Amino acid sequence: MSTSDAAALLVVDVQEAVLEHAWERDHVIARINHLIERARAEHVSIVWVQHHDEESLARGSAGWAVHGGIDGPRSDEQIVEKTHGDAFEGTELARVLGGLGVGRLVVVGAETDACIRSTIHGAFARGYDVTLVADAHTANDKTAWGAPPVADVVAHLNLCWRFQTGEGKTARVAESVDVDFDQS
Numbered sequence: 001m002s003t004s005d006a007a008a009l010l011v012v013d014v015q016e017a018v019l020e021h022a023w024e025r026d027h028v029i030a031r032i033n034h035l036i037e038r039a040r041a042e043h044v045s046i047v048w049v050q051h052h053d054e055e056s057l058a059r060g061s062a063g064w065a066v067h068g069g070i071d072g073p074r075s076d077e078q079i080v081e082k083t084h085g086d087a088f089e090g091t092e093l094a095r096v097l098g099g100l101g102v103g104r105l106v107v108v109g110a111e112t113d114a115c116i117r118s119t120i121h122g123a124f125a126r127g128y129d130v131t132l133v134a135d136a137h138t139a140n141d142k143t144a145w146g147a148p149p150v151a152d153v154v155a156h157l158n159l160c161w162r163f164q165t166g167e168g169k170t171a172r173v174a175e176s177v178d179v180d181f182d183q184s
Contacts, residue, residue, distance in 0.1 A: 004103040007181045008045040009035055012087060012109030012119055012137075014070045017056040017063025022110055022138040023150035029069045031136040031176040032108045036071050044181045045100045048073040049080050049087040051115065085118035088126060097128075104129040106179055108136035113153045124166055131172040133179060134158045 014032065019025050039046050048066070056063045059081070066072065073079055078100070080093045087093050097105075105128050107120055116137045123130045137157075139150050147153065164171035174180075 004101040006045070006101045007104040007106055008047050008097060008100060008102040009039040009181075010047050010049065010087070010105045010107045010109075010119070010123075011036070011070075011072070012049045012107065013051045013111065013115050014048075014067050014109050015050060015057060015063065016065050016067050017061075018051070018110045018140075019067045019069075019138070020063075021140055023141065023154070024138055026069070028108075028110075028136055028138040029067065031133070033069075033071050035106070035108060035133065035136060035176055035179060038179070039106075039181060040074075042181050045102060046072065046074075046077045047080060047093070047096060047100070047102075048077060049082055049093070049109070049115075049119070051082050053083065082115075085115045086122035087115065087119040088122040089118075094126060102128075104131070106131045106133060106181065108133045108176075110138050110140075112137045112139040112150070112157055113142070113147065114139070117157055120161065120171075124164060124169060124171060127169055129170045129172075130161075130164075131174055131179065132158065132161045133176050134173050136176050 052059045
């Protein structure tokens, strides 16, 4: 992990099959796009994470593709593929971030209760400062399996992350309009 103060916008699993029925999808996409636009304008690195599996997210399939409503990725932006919830697990993400001199992550995307939660914890455990963008992550309804409604899942992760602590690193939650890439 870099000890740099440089930030990166980490865009997690904003794929067709993942976002197809996601809670508040259009609003979340609009906020993610706004942050992508700001990051590009401010010359902040954007790193894309794309999940693949043998089912609905088979590499190269329509469901695996970045959602058509999302602006990116561009050819100069890094893409990291993953097969686990934590985007660091078994991937080159730490190496990519190190190459970019990144020590702070601003995290958006899907699924709140799986890949977002796993990735922010994975990043924090590896020494990164992590800002979770409160209104720019989403999930699909899993109430049929006993999970709370998605709004509650999102609110719960936002609440819990506000109180995450660690030696020499910070955990923050910010609304998309309040994200400051200089002070993530």
